[in-house]
Amino acid sequence: MILDALLLQLGYNATLVTIGATLLGMAAGVGGTFLFLRKRALVSDAISHATLPGVGLAFMVMVLLGGDGRNLLGLLAGAALTAGIGLLIVHWLTTRTRLAEDAAIGAVLSVFFGFGIVLLTVIQSLNVGQQAGLEGFLLGSTAGMLRADAVIVAVSAGLTLVLVVLLRRPLTLASFDPEYAAATGQNVERTDLAMMGLVLAVTVVGLKIVGLILIVALLIIPPVTARFWTDRTDVVVLASGAFGGGAAYIGAAISAGVPDMPTGPIIVLAGFTLFVVSLLLAPQRGVLAAYLSHRRFQRRVHLRQGLLALAQGQPIYEKLTLRLLRRAGWARKDGVATDEGRARAGKALLDETRWQLVRRDPSFEAAAALYDGLLPIERVLTADQIVEIDKRIPAPQGVPT
Amino acid sequence: MSGSEFVPLSLTPLLIGIFVAVACALPGNFLVLRRQALIGDAISHVVLPGIVVAFLVTGNVATWPMLIGAASAAVFAVGAIELVRRLGRIEPGAAMGVVFTSMFAAGVLLLEQSDTSSVHLDVEHALYGNLESLIWLDASGWSSLVDPVALAGLPVELFRMAATLMGVVLFTVLFWRPLKISTFDEGFARTIGIKTQPLGLALVIVSAIAAVAAFDAVGSIIVIAMFICPPAAARLMTNSLEAQVLWSVLFAVLSAVVGYVLSGYGPLWLGYTSTVSAAGMIATVSGLILTVAAFWGPHRKRGGAPQAAG
Numbered sequence: 233m234i235l236d237a238l239l240l241q242l243g244y245n246a247t248l249v250t251i252g253a254t255l256l257g258m259a260a261g262v263g264g265t266f267l268f269l270r271k272r273a274l275v276s277d278a279i280s281h282a283t284l285p286g287v288g289l290a291f292m293v294m295v296l297l298g299g300d301g302r303n304l305l306g307l308l309a310g311a312a313l314t315a316g317i318g319l320l321i322v323h324w325l326t327t328r329t330r331l332a333e334d335a336a337i338g339a340v341l342s343v344f345f346g347f348g349i350v351l352l353t354v355i356q357s358l359n360v361g362q363q364a365g366l367e368g369f370l371l372g373s374t375a376g377m378l379r380a381d382a383v384i385v386a387v388s389a390g391l392t393l394v395l396v397v398l399l400r401r402p403l404t405l406a407s408f409d410p411e412y413a414a415a416t417g418q419n420v421e422r423t424d425l426a427m428m429g430l431v432l433a434v435t436v437v438g439l440k441i442v443g444l445i446l447i448v449a450l451l452i453i454p455p456v457t458a459r460f461w462t463d464r465t466d467v468v469v470l471a472s473g474a475f476g477g478g479a480a481y482i483g484a485a486i487s488a489g490v491p492d493m494p495t496g497p498i499i500v501l502a503g504f505t506l507f508v509v510s511l512l513l514a515p516q517r518g519v520l521a522a523y524l525s526h527r528r529f530q531r532r533v534h535l536r537q538g539l540l541a542l543a544q545g546q547p548i549y550e551k552l553t554l555r556l557l558r559r560a561g562w563a564r565k566d567g568v569a570t571d572e573g574r575a576r577a578g579k580a581l582l583d584e585t586r587w588q589l590v591r592r593d594p595s596f597e598a599a600a601a602l603y604d605g606l607l608p609i610e611r612v613l614t615a616d617q618i619v620e621i622d623k624r625i626p627a628p629q630g631v632p633t
Numbered sequence: 634m635s636g637s638e639f640v641p642l643s644l645t646p647l648l649i650g651i652f653v654a655v656a657c658a659l660p661g662n663f664l665v666l667r668r669q670a671l672i673g674d675a676i677s678h679v680v681l682p683g684i685v686v687a688f689l690v691t692g693n694v695a696t697w698p699m700l701i702g703a704a705s706a707a708v709f710a711v712g713a714i715e716l717v718r719r720l721g722r723i724e725p726g727a728a729m730g731v732v733f734t735s736m737f738a739a740g741v742l743l744l745e746q747s748d749t750s751s752v753h754l755d756v757e758h759a760l761y762g763n764l765e766s767l768i769w770l771d772a773s774g775w776s777s778l779v780d781p782v783a784l785a786g787l788p789v790e791l792f793r794m795a796a797t798l799m800g801v802v803l804f805t806v807l808f809w810r811p812l813k814i815s816t817f818d819e820g821f822a823r824t825i826g827i828k829t830q831p832l833g834l835a836l837v838i839v840s841a842i843a844a845v846a847a848f849d850a851v852g853s854i855i856v857i858a859m860f861i862c863p864p865a866a867a868r869l870m871t872n873s874l875e876a877q878v879l880w881s882v883l884f885a886v887l888s889a890v891v892g893y894v895l896s897g898y899g900p901l902w903l904g905y906t907s908t909v910s911a912a913g914m915i916a917t918v919s920g921l922i923l924t925v926a927a928f929w930g931p932h933r934k935r936g937g938a939p940q941a942a943g
Contacts, residue, residue, distance in 0.1 A: 273727040274671055329927050330935040334670040334726075335865045339923055341674065342858035346916025349761045349854060350896070350909045357900075357907035371741060371756060445678075445760075446741075449734030456727050492745050497738035504735040511721050519720050 245382050246488040249374045252386035253441050253484035253499065254477045257450060259393040260438065261476020262400070263430040264451035265458065265469045269407040273455075274337055275322060275428070277448045280435045281341035282318025283311035284348025284444060287369050291355060304381045304440065307369075308388075312436045318344050319428055372443030372496035374487065381440065388437045396430055403427055404465050441484070442496035450476060453503040460514035479503035531556055532606050538562075540584060542569045543577035583609050586621050641772040643897060645791050646764050650893050650915060652794040653847040654885035656801045657859035660840040662878050665864040666816050671726070672711075672837055673860030675733040676844045677853030679710040681759045682740030683845075689747055696789065700845060707841035710736060711834075762852025764911040765897070767791070790850040797846040804839050805878075808832065813874055851912050858916035859885055866923040869930030888919035 267273050290310025295301040318340045325336035352366060377385075406413045406423040414420045431451060438447040458471035483499030512519050538553040539562070548554050548567050557563035562573030569577055586609045591600040599612045609618065657673070664670050680703040687702025710732055718728040741756060771777065771786030778784070805812070815822035815829045822829050844856045867880035892915030897908050927933055 268727055271724050271726065273724075273730050277671075277674065277730070325927060329869060329930075329933045331865050331868065331927075332665075332668045332670075334668050335665045335861055335868075338670045338674055338857060338861035339865055339920065342854055342861060342916050343920025343923070345854050346761075346858055346913040346920070349913030350917055353908075353910040353913065354900075357905065357909070367757065370760070446734055446738055448730060449738065452727055452730035452734070456721070456723055456731055459723070460721065494741060494745050497741040497745075500734055500738035501742065504731070504738070507731060507735075511717070517722070 245377060245379055248379075248382040248386045249377060249441070249495075250481060250484040250488060252382065252389045253374075253495070254481040255386065255389035255393050256434065256438055256441060257454070257480025257499070258473040258477035259389060259396050259430075260434045260447075260450040260480075261454035261458070261472040261474070262393070262396045262469055263427070263434050264476070265455040265472045266403045266407040266427050267431060267451060268455035268459070269465070269468075270410075270424075270427075272333070273452045274334070274448070275319070276431050276435065276451045278322050278337040278340040278344075279315045279319055279428075279432055280444045280447045281348075282344040283315045283436060283439060284345055284369070285351055286310035286312065286314030286348075287366060287439070288348055288351030288355060289314070291366060292351070292358075295358070304378075304384050308384075308436050308439065311369075311439055312432060314344065315432050315435060319432065368443075369439050370443050370445055371494060372439070372441050372446070374441055374484070374495045377440070385437065385440055388433075392430070392433045392437055395433065399426055399430065400469060403430075404469065408465050441480075442499055446496045446500050449500040449503060450480070453500070453507050454479065457503070457507045457510045460510040460517045475503065475506050479506055535560065535562075536580060536606055539573070539577045539580040542573055543581035585625055586618065589621050589624050640774055640777055641769050643893070644772070645769045645788055646767050646911065647890065647893050649767055649788075649791055649794050649850050650764055650889035650911070651886050652791075652798045653851050653855065654859045654863070654889040654915070655882055656794065656798040656843045657840075657847060657856055658863040658881045658885035659801050659805050659878065660836060660843060661860040661864040662867070662874070662881050663812055663816050663836055664840060664860060665868060666874075667833075667836075669837070670861050670865075671729060673840060673844060674857050675710060675714070675729050676707045676841050677848060677856045678733040678737040679706045679740075680845055680848050680853060681756070682706055682736050682743065684759070685740050685743045685747070689743065696793075696849070699849065703845040703848065704841060706736070707845060708838065711837055711841070759848070760852050761854050761910055761912045762848070762850060764851045764855075764893070764915075765908065767850060793846055794850060797843055801839060801843050804835070808835070812836065816874075855912040855915050858919050859888070862916075862919035862923045863888065866919075866926035866930070869926040869933040872932055884919065884922050888915050888922060892916070892918040 264273070264276070267276060287307050287310055290307045290313075291301040293310070294303055294306050299306075322333070322336045322340050325331050325339065326333045331339075355366065402413070402418055402423050403426070405416075405418060406420050407427070410420050413423070434451060435444070435447050438450060442450055454472040454476035455468065457475045458468045461471055462468055479502040480499050483502040484495055486502075487493040487495040487498045510518065513521075515521050534550070534553045534556050538548055538550075538557045541548050541553075542557075542563065548557070548563075554563065554567060557573065558565060560573075561570060562576055563569050587603055590596045590609065590613070591603055593600075596613075602612055613621070661670070661673065664672055683703035683706025684699045685702075686706070687698040690702075691698040713732045713736075714725070714728050717723060717732060718725055721728070723731075744756065767788045767790050769777075769783075769787055771783040773783070811822065811827045811832055814825070815827055815832055819829050840860070844853075844860075847856050847859075863881040863884035864877070866884050867877045870880045871877050893911050895918065896911040896914035899914075900908055
């Protein structure tokens with residue numbers, strides 16, 4: 233069943249929804265990257281909650297005009313309208329009053345959502361008998377979606393993705409280095425507005441699939457996941473789109489193929505799984521990689537200190553140091569150096585002595601700044617410089633025999 | 634309106650609404666000043682998986698398991714946010730977004746997967762609660778306030794919220810000085826020996842307790858609104874923290890009373906027979922108060938050094 237769903241074999245509607253969700257996930261992943269890089273991830277939370285009163289108002293207006301209150305295009309238009317108003321209010325509160333952005337976000341999301349709830353209860357009391365679908369916008373519902381609605385979702389998700397791709401260059405520049413972008417003549421404020429417009433489009437399109445409470449996850453989790461794998465903006469953008477699309481595809485397919493699996497939460501949890509895997513396993517920035525590099529560093533420090541102790545004939549009590557020295561074949565079980573160990577110890581001591589001299593001499597200041605107790609001095613100084621340093625070593629030079 | 638109608642139907646929801654509003658607004662003042670306002674948002678989302686897990690473990694919807702489940706979920710979320718932020722070196726806002734959405738999604742999924750049809754436990758209830766249903770059936774009028782038999786029938790939420798409010802007030806009063814100093818100048822607070830990190834954590838935990846207790850009665854949306862809107866509006870009214878806290882309490886009470894009255898009686902005045910969501914209306918009124926403050930509050934602009942144009 234799941235395999236059928238993953239291979240898009242579950243009928244026309246389910247296939248359309250899955251494709252739509254995948255496109256939406258990609259658009260959200262790419263668009264969310266810019267939000268994340270500008271450290272404004274939670275603005276999307278305000279936008280998504282601010283869609284609710286729009287949905288309610290659109291429903292009431294359409295019913296009052298004698299139409300079908302559940303027309304998806306009309307509801308989405310209403311959602312976009314109030315979400316836009318909410319966004320402008322966040323912007324206005326942040327720039328024109330002393331309130332910080334987080335307070336503005338929280339105020340807008342709670343008040344708009346509260347007002348939306350009021351409207352929903354009003355609609356319930358209108359008794360027009362077709363309000364059943366509106367709660368579906370809270371958590372998304374793709375089960376039993378009308379074919380026309382599925383087409384709308386798939387097409388608008390595709391359009392959003394195209395929009396993101398068209399806007400990616402100015403967005404990358406502005407989110408990575410706003411000052412430079414402004415200096416090259418780009419209107420950063422307008423780019424910001426375009427970014428928010430994109431987020432708004434993703435949110436509104438995602439209402440039907442993921443629901444307004446969880447859509448913010450689709451904008452935040454993929455970029456954070458992608459960031460673990462690379463330091464390059466363009467790669468983050470691509471990877472984030474891939475992660476978002478992948479999570480949405482897996483989630484939508486599972487939800488279509490297995491009963492009692494709500495689409496939105498499954499998509500979010502699929503994204504979260506990718507996030508946890510990346511957090512643990514990503515090269516360089518992942519937890520495992522960080523742990524391994526810490527262990528490597530620890531081993532080098534222990535070996536170096538052990539060699540210095542051997543060179544100076546000091547006994548070694550630290551068990552880890554002894555074990556490492558023995559494993560390298562540089563010391564015996566009782567802590568006495570082997571031949572190779574003695575040679576390496578002499579080398580380490582010479583290196584350390586040279587470093588001490590270099591660090592005492594102000595003319596080697598730049599080189600001395602690189603001292604970390606591990607770096608061989610040959611990597612920093614030229615052979616000539618080392619010869620010069622060696623002359624200063626207080627060795628028995630020129631003593632008559 | 635006569636007492637025989639008001640006391641049983643409206644007095645307790647009104648009081649609970651006021652208690653919730655003030656209990657959330659008090660810590661909200663510090664959260665807003667510390668730019669942690671969205672902690673309230675995150676906590677109120679993660680309460681859902683907490684109560685679902687508590688339900689699955691105990692098999693019923695008794696109060697204490699629910700509260701403990703919700704509170705442990707809140708503490709778990711705070712820890713998880715910190716962990717993700719440190720391990721992944723991610724900015725706090727994004728770390729928060731990752732954790733609370735995932736936990737909320739897990740809660741919804743658990744809810745859908747488990748058989749909760751026999752009990753009153755659903756997402757809508759978690760979001761906007763049911764303040765209107767907390768009525769005092771044993772009351773017959775104002776005289777019931779001194780009648781011990783009727784008093785025994787007061788909804789337990791009233792006592793729980795009153796206790797929570799007392800706890801929050803006690804925390805604020807006892808730790809007033811360290812809270813104030815560490816909120817405005819954390820470095821200075823540390824130099825005079827205030828343990829700022831445990832204090833910050835304590836503030837978050839007190840907020841979580843207020844949120845969890847309130848959530849049970851009124852749902853999460855009003856909790857977020859009360860954490861942020863009254864303190865934010867109060868911030869625009871004054872430059873002194875003492876005055877700000879008093880303003881925020883006033884705004885919180887005003888939102889609760891006006892919101893409740895509008896939701897219960899507003900539609901009747903307009904000629905409709907049914908009522909609208911009280912929680913939603915209270916949030917809406919707090920937003921209107923913030924709007925007024927943002928336009929006419931005497932200290933709505935940033936003080937101090939002149940700001941760059943923008």
